[in-house]
Amino acid sequence: MINIYFKLFFFFSFLLFAMGLNFLVLDYILIIEYNLLMLNSNSLVMSILLDWMSLMFMSFVLFISSMVIFYSKDYMIGDLNLNRFILLVVLFVFSMIFLIISPNLVSILLGWDGLGLVSYCLVIYYQNVKSFNAGMLTALSNRVGDVALLMGIAWMVNFGSWSYVYYLDMMIGDKIMGMIACFVMLAALTKSAQIPFSSWLPAAMAAPTPVSSLVHSSTLVTAGVYLMIRFNVVMPPLVSTILLFLGSLTMLMSGLGANFEYDLKKIIALSTLSQLGLMMSILALGSSTLAFFHLLTHALFKALLFMCAGNIIHMMSNCQDIRYMGSIINQMPLTSTFMNISNFSLCGLPFLSGFYSKDLIVESMSMNYLNLIIYLIFYLSIGLTVMYSFRLSYYSLTGTFNYLSLHSIKEDSVVMLKSMGGIILFVIFMGSMLSWMIFSTPIYICLPLMMKLMALLMILSGVFIGYEMFKLKMTYHLKSLMCLTSSTFSALMWNLPILSTLGVNLSPLWLGDIYLKLFDQGWIEYYGGKNLSFMISKLSMKFQYFSLNYVKMYFVMMVIWVIYLLMNMF
Known part of the structure; x- marks a missing residue:
C-alpha cells in the first residue's frame, strides 16, 4: 500500500507542476462544473477551480506527502496498524486537495472539516492522556473557524450562489462581501493558529513525526493562509490592519517562545508559527503573491526539518529533549547536514530557497509606508529566528554528547535518508526557480544601504546573542526574578495555553460543580x-x-x- 500511494503521489506531483507552469505562462484559468442533481429547474453543481496557484500548491502537497509516506515506511515500522495510518494520511491529503480546488464555500467547508476531523484522528494516534488532551484542544480550536465559515456561507446567500470566485473582482468595497471576508479571516486565524488561537499548534506535536512534517509544511496550517490569499482582494482596510497586527504579534511571540523551549519538535512547531505570522503579515500588506511564494518555499524546508528531527528522535529511543542531545553530527552526519541546510534556509541564508521569499517579503515591507512598531517586529522576528535556529544546532548537533554512554545512534535507515534526500535539492534550488517563474517582471526594490543591510545585521546579531546566551546554558543570566518571570512567560507562549484551556474550561466546570451540588445532589x-x-x-x-x-x-x-x-x- 505504501509503495502504491508513494508512486501515485510522486507521479501526479510532477504532472500537476508541469500543468501549473503551463497555466502560469498562458495566464490560463479553468473552471470545471459538473451537474450533480437537477430538481425543478434548480441545479446542484460541483465546481473545480484550476489555475496556476491551485495546481502549483497541489503539486507541492502531493510531492511532500509522497516523501512523507515513503518516510513512514521505516519510521512507523513497529506499528501494528500501519495501513490504517497510511490511509489516514491519504485522507488528510485528499481533504487538502479538495479545499485547494474548490471555488465554492460549501465544498471548501467539506475539505476544511475533513482536515479538522482527520487531524484529530492523527493527533490522538498514540492514544495516551497527553494525545487526547492535545487532540481535543486542536479540534475545539478549529471548530471556532468552522462556525465562522458556516456564517460566511449563510451571508453568501445574499449573492444567490456560494461560488465566491465569481464575485471577488466586482464586489471590492461591498459591505456584505467585507463581512464574509471577516468571517473567512476568523476561520483562517484558527486554522493557521494565529493569536489568540496559537496554543493548539505546539500541542498537536503529540502526533507521529511524519504527520507533523505534513501538517506543518503544506497542509492544515497553510489552509488558512491559502484561503486568505483567495479572499485578499475583498479584505476591508480595517480587517487588513487587524490581520497585520495579529500576524506580527504571532511572529514575535513564537520567536520568543522557541528560544526558551527544550522540546525538539515544539521548537520547529513554533518556527512554523513564526513563518505563518510572516505570511499573514505580508498578506495584510496586500502582497498575496509574495505570501504564496513563501508558502511554497517554506513547505519544502519545514518538511525536511521535521523529517530530520524524526530521524534523530527515532534513533534516540523517542527522546525529544535537546538537553540530552549533543554532538549528533559525529553519529548522524548526513541527517545533521540536511538539518543544517533546512535551518539555514529557514533563517534566509543566501542563496537557499528560504532567502528568495523571506528577503523579498522583508524588503517589500521596508518599501511600504508603515509605523515603527511593525518595522521593528519584522526585523526582531528575523533575529529571533536565527537565534533559536542557532540554539537548536548548538544544543543538538555540536557540543558535548549528553546521551547515554550505551547507545545505538547511527544512520542505518536507508529509506528515511532517501526520502530526505528527495527534498534536499528542492530546498536548495526551488526558491530561485520559483522566483523566476512566478514573477515574470522582477519586483523593484530601492532602499538605502543601511536598510538594505538591516536583514543581514539582524541575522548576525541573532547568531551572536544566541551563542552568548546559550553557551552559558542560561545559568548566570537567569538568576534575577525578573528574568525568570520573563522566560517562563515567553516559554508559555504569553500564557496562551493556560487561557485557551483553563480560561475556556474553568467557568463551565465551576458552574457544573454548583449545578451538581444544588440540583443533582x-x-x-x-x-x-x-x-x-x-x-x-x-x-x-x-x-x-x-x-x-x-x-x-x-x-x-x-x-x-x-x-x-x-x-x-x-
Whole structure:
C-alpha cells in the first residue's frame, strides 16, 4: 500500500507542476462544473477551480506527502496498524486537495472539516492522556473557524450562489462581501493558529513525526493562509490592519517562545508559527503573491526539518529533549547536514530557497509606508529566528554528547535518508526557480544601504546573542526574578495555553460543580426525582401488602361490611 500511494503521489506531483507552469505562462484559468442533481429547474453543481496557484500548491502537497509516506515506511515500522495510518494520511491529503480546488464555500467547508476531523484522528494516534488532551484542544480550536465559515456561507446567500470566485473582482468595497471576508479571516486565524488561537499548534506535536512534517509544511496550517490569499482582494482596510497586527504579534511571540523551549519538535512547531505570522503579515500588506511564494518555499524546508528531527528522535529511543542531545553530527552526519541546510534556509541564508521569499517579503515591507512598531517586529522576528535556529544546532548537533554512554545512534535507515534526500535539492534550488517563474517582471526594490543591510545585521546579531546566551546554558543570566518571570512567560507562549484551556474550561466546570451540588445532589433532587421515587415506592409497597395478604384482607373487608350492614339495620 505504501509503495502504491508513494508512486501515485510522486507521479501526479510532477504532472500537476508541469500543468501549473503551463497555466502560469498562458495566464490560463479553468473552471470545471459538473451537474450533480437537477430538481425543478434548480441545479446542484460541483465546481473545480484550476489555475496556476491551485495546481502549483497541489503539486507541492502531493510531492511532500509522497516523501512523507515513503518516510513512514521505516519510521512507523513497529506499528501494528500501519495501513490504517497510511490511509489516514491519504485522507488528510485528499481533504487538502479538495479545499485547494474548490471555488465554492460549501465544498471548501467539506475539505476544511475533513482536515479538522482527520487531524484529530492523527493527533490522538498514540492514544495516551497527553494525545487526547492535545487532540481535543486542536479540534475545539478549529471548530471556532468552522462556525465562522458556516456564517460566511449563510451571508453568501445574499449573492444567490456560494461560488465566491465569481464575485471577488466586482464586489471590492461591498459591505456584505467585507463581512464574509471577516468571517473567512476568523476561520483562517484558527486554522493557521494565529493569536489568540496559537496554543493548539505546539500541542498537536503529540502526533507521529511524519504527520507533523505534513501538517506543518503544506497542509492544515497553510489552509488558512491559502484561503486568505483567495479572499485578499475583498479584505476591508480595517480587517487588513487587524490581520497585520495579529500576524506580527504571532511572529514575535513564537520567536520568543522557541528560544526558551527544550522540546525538539515544539521548537520547529513554533518556527512554523513564526513563518505563518510572516505570511499573514505580508498578506495584510496586500502582497498575496509574495505570501504564496513563501508558502511554497517554506513547505519544502519545514518538511525536511521535521523529517530530520524524526530521524534523530527515532534513533534516540523517542527522546525529544535537546538537553540530552549533543554532538549528533559525529553519529548522524548526513541527517545533521540536511538539518543544517533546512535551518539555514529557514533563517534566509543566501542563496537557499528560504532567502528568495523571506528577503523579498522583508524588503517589500521596508518599501511600504508603515509605523515603527511593525518595522521593528519584522526585523526582531528575523533575529529571533536565527537565534533559536542557532540554539537548536548548538544544543543538538555540536557540543558535548549528553546521551547515554550505551547507545545505538547511527544512520542505518536507508529509506528515511532517501526520502530526505528527495527534498534536499528542492530546498536548495526551488526558491530561485520559483522566483523566476512566478514573477515574470522582477519586483523593484530601492532602499538605502543601511536598510538594505538591516536583514543581514539582524541575522548576525541573532547568531551572536544566541551563542552568548546559550553557551552559558542560561545559568548566570537567569538568576534575577525578573528574568525568570520573563522566560517562563515567553516559554508559555504569553500564557496562551493556560487561557485557551483553563480560561475556556474553568467557568463551565465551576458552574457544573454548583449545578451538581444544588440540583443533582441538592434540594431539587430531594423534592423532585428522589422524593417522587420514594412516594411511588411507598405506594407500591402498600399495594403489594394488599396483594400478598389477600385472604386476611378479604376477611377484614367482610367483617367491615357486616358491621356496616348491622349499623344500618339498627
